Amino acid sequence: EQIKKGSYDHFMQKEIHEQPHSLTTTMRGRVKDSDVLLGGLKEKEYLKTIRRSRRLVFIGCGTSYNAALAARPFVEELTGIPVTMEVASDLLDRQGPIYREDTAFFVSQSGETADTLLALDYALENGALCVGITNTVGSTLSRRTHCGVHINAGCEIGVASTKAYTSQIVVMVMVALAVGSDQISTQVRRQTIISGLSNLPSNASEVLKLDTEMKELASSLIDSESLLVFGRGYNYATALEGALKVKEVALMHSEGMLAGEMKHGPLALVDENLPIIVIATRDACFSKQQSVIQQLLSRKGRLIVMCSKGDASAVCPSGSCRVIEVPEVADCLQPVINIIPLQLLAYHLTVLRGFDVDQPRNLAKSVTTQ
Numbered sequence: 001e002q003i004k005k006g007s008y009d010h011f012m013q014k015e016i017h018e019q020p021h022s023l024t025t026t027m028r029g030r031v032k033d034s035d036v037l038l039g040g041l042k043e044k045e046y047l048k049t050i051r052r053s054r055r056l057v058f059i060g061c062g063t064s065y066n067a068a069l070a071a072r073p074f075v076e077e078l079t080g081i082p083v084t085m086e087v088a089s090d091l092l093d094r095q096g097p098i099y100r101e102d103t104a105f106f107v108s109q110s111g112e113t114a115d116t117l118l119a120l121d122y123a124l125e126n127g128a129l130c131v132g133i134t135n136t137v138g139s140t141l142s143r144r145t146h147c148g149v150h151i152n153a154g155c156e157i158g159v160a161s162t163k164a165y166t167s168q169i170v171v172m173v174m175v176a177l178a179v180g181s182d183q184i185s186t187q188v189r190r191q192t193i194i195s196g197l198s199n200l201p202s203n204a205s206e207v208l209k210l211d212t213e214m215k216e217l218a219s220s221l222i223d224s225e226s227l228l229v230f231g232r233g234y235n236y237a238t239a240l241e242g243a244l245k246v247k248e249v250a251l252m253h254s255e256g257m258l259a260g261e262m263k264h265g266p267l268a269l270v271d272e273n274l275p276i277i278v279i280a281t282r283d284a285c286f287s288k289q290q291s292v293i294q295q296l297l298s299r300k301g302r303l304i305v306m307c308s309k310g311d312a313s314a315v316c317p318s319g320s321c322r323v324i325e326v327p328e329v330a331d332c333l334q335p336v337i338n339i340i341p342l343q344l345l346a347y348h349l350t351v352l353r354g355f356d357v358d359q360p361r362n363l364a365k366s367v368t369t370q
């Protein structure tokens, strides 16, 4: 086991640091100069069927659901097809509508999650085209779906999913690029994203240099009872996923929240003690996040702001926030970079709080029961 961990103390730590490599293997042979080739969707004209869909339904649990949520805005943008999000268990509880004209995407690292597989049976019964996005070749999910794309992130052992999350987002970006490749109006945007994909592994290496800074941040939060994470737009999923990591491994109460909802309740929690992470990297929502930061500061909020490199004074002119500066990448790829410091934070918090990193209390890597 020690050999497999190499020079790392834990699998989660190793898997976080492997991301420049896992992102490379996810894209290998698939991203060409101005095109994306996904063998799993080529056969039987699946791409054409997806393009004709009335809507796309993204289905998953936990981190895999969050990856699909991160993908939603750019999939809608690049394909022009509406996306509906479904937590697998909730779709089943509601027996929500799934139509023959839908394409259902099932996102799962293991490909064996019971709720996701039952949702797959349900979608198959209802006649939808079912596409699997999984890390596990030969898994039940990859066998039962009509077609799919393997994320090729390499074996993930830590119960907390890290490198699978970033690779799942990248696969969804590639799917969006492939499905939307017939749209003339988005050609320039597509090219920007394709170039961004090529530079993503080096940007992931860059952001991993924040390791020591995140360890220091973790030591300042070690005794906190709770942590809020505010995100919006492309980074709403980053807020949910960052909070999920802290919750599941560091065993600290943490909630990811839509910053646009702050005024509708969560603002009441703000005081000088509760740590709040605000994700405010550059994208179309940037000025809205600047205003969220001002509102939180005026309530004496204890803020940690994640911003694009060089933006510290733009996000916090008073200098009263702790700032985490990350490399700026194409807006829709930013969630891949932004989650990495939060994974590092969750990892260090867990070690400092003395909990089991790779085998958190009460959790299993693959949830094969309902």
Ligand code: AGP
Pocket: 061, 062, 063, 064, 107, 108, 109, 110, 111, 112, 113, 116, 159, 160, 161, 162, 248, 363, 364, 365, 366, 367
């Ligand atoms: C991730 O850190 C969690 N352990 C958990 O939420 C997980 O993502 C979920 O159980 C889904 O697993 P899957 O991707 O294998 O389907």
